[in-house]
Amino acid sequence: MxxxxxxxxxxxxxxxxxxxxxxxxxxxxxxxxxxxxxxxxxxxxxxxxxxxxxxxxxxxxxxxxRPYEGWAGYSVPELRRVARTYVADFDYDDELFLDDIDAEGATQLVEGDMRHLVNLCVMSGMDIPRFPRRKTFGDD
Known part of the structure; x- marks a missing residue:
């Protein structure tokens, strides 16, 4: 063998x-x-x-x-609800994103999706810290 x-x-x-x-x-x-x-x-x-x-x-x-179940003490469903309230203020791609995670009934999101949702919540006026930016090559 x-x-x-x-x-x-x-x-x-x-x-x-x-x-x-x-x-x-x-x-x-x-x-x-x-x-x-x-x-x-x-x-x-x-x-x-x-x-x-x-x-x-x-x-x-x-x-x-890596899955995230929430951010700054808020669950994904809570963040979704806040962002959904202000969906008329977002662009079409943001609306499609919210439609997708609503349809999934998402309770966890991967990093990029969580960053997107947190940004929408911040734009909605929610007082939460921004999601940290992703490290790229050259960042130390």
Whole structure:
């Protein structure tokens, strides 16, 4: 029986992480291009060893998909209700976003969606702290 190298075992575990990430059904609103890229990674040969850059990118995606149940002491449904009250003041994309999370009955949101909802609540006049901006390359 052939031995499997350490790098290949790690690549197989990494592939499983990607597969479970892609399998998540919620929170991909406006992020289908990222999901597509993850699916491309899964189509690579079974013996492919992922690069450090690919691993770092997937780690950032996993971090950004951390679910939030609320912000500043308010639950997602409470924040949704506040933002919905002022929907006439928002643009069409914001209205569609609220429609989507209302239809889902969302009680948790991934980072990008929570940032969007918090921004809508702040624009509505709600006295809550802004969601922290996302770190990018070059931020220390």
């Amino acid at each position: 052939a031995r499997v190298s350490k790098e290949l075992r790690e690549a197989q575990l990494f592939r499983q992480r990607i597969d479970s990430l892609v399998a998540e059904s919620h929170g991909w609103r406006d992020y289908e291009h990222i999901r597509y890229w993850l699916q491309k990674l899964l189509r690579r040969d079974q013996d492919y060893i992922y690069t450090e850059a690919e691993r770092a990118a997937v780690d950032r995606i996993i971090s950004a998909r």
